[in-house]
Amino acid sequence: xxxxxxxxxxxxxxxxxxxxxxxxxxxxxxxxxxxxxxxxxxxxxxxxxxxxxxxxxxxxxxxxxxxxxxxxxxxxxxxxxxxxxxxxxxxxxxxxxxxxxxxxxxxxxxxxxxxxxxxxxxxxxxxxxxxxxxxxxxxxxxxxxxxxxxxxxxxxxx
Numbered sequence: 001x002x003x004x005x006x007x008x009x010x011x012x013x014x015x016x017x018x019x020x021x022x023x024x025x026x027x028x029x030x031x032x033x034x035x036x037x038x039x040x041x042x043x044x045x046x047x048x049x050x051x052x053x054x055x056x057x058x059x060x061x062x063x064x065x066x067x068x069x070x071x072x073x074x075x076x077x078x079x080x081x082x083x084x085x086x087x088x089x090x091x092x093x094x095x096x097x098x099x100x101x102x103x104x105x106x107x108x109x110x111x112x113x114x115x116x117x118x119x120x121x122x123x124x125x126x127x128x129x130x131x132x133x134x135x136x137x138x139x140x141x142x143x144x145x146x147x148x149x150x151x152x153x154x155x156x157x158x
Contacts, residue, residue, distance in 0.1 A: 039089030040067065041126035045100040046080045051111055051136025053102055058112040059085045066091040069113060085113065087124075095120040096128065102136035111136060 050072060059067035067087035075082050087094070097118030104111050115130070124130070 040086045041089065041092070041124075042070070043085050043087060043094075043124050043126075043128050043130060045083050045085070045113070045130040045133050046075065046078065047083060047100075047102060047133050047135045048080055049135040049138060050081045050083060051102060051104075051138055053083065053111045053113070053136060057110065059087060059115065060112060061091065061094065061115045061117060066094075066115075083113065092123060092125075094124045096122045096124050097132070098124070098130055099132040099134065100130045101134040104137070 053072065055069055055072060057069040058065045059069060067085050069083055070086045071084035073082045094115060095118040097120040099116045101114045102111055103114045
């Protein structure tokens with residue numbers, strides 16, 4: 001009887017460890033494990049197409065996470081998406097002429113914003129807008145253009 005109780009205890013511990021591991025994986029995939037921005041400042045950027053960018057997506061400079069996307073809205077006057085980002089306060093030296101790009105991690109991974117620093121000695125501050133942006137690459141549009149180009153090459157000359 002004691003042997004069976006010990007076996008049941010070990011199986012229970014193993015199942016609990018598995019559930020804990022799944023929970024940790026879910027938090028990691030959902031980007032919920034990283035600390036929020038400390039003493040941050042908000043900046044904005046306008047994009048023609050944000051693709052699959054989501055709130056809480058990473059904002060990076062040189063591959064280092066410096067902030068998070070905090071909001072995505074639509075400007076009905078310019079027909080553009082306005083992306084609001086919260087940048088950590090320790091990164092106050094991002095040049096004002098920087099470029100914001102919507103990038104994809106891997107071939108079909110999550111989208112994030114990559115900031116390429118410019119050369120100005122004036123830095124972005126709270127409420128500023130990044131003027132130079134590059135929208136998300138939409139895979140369907142790219143495939144459509146390739147098919148259209150191939151079809152137009154196949155037409156016989158008249």
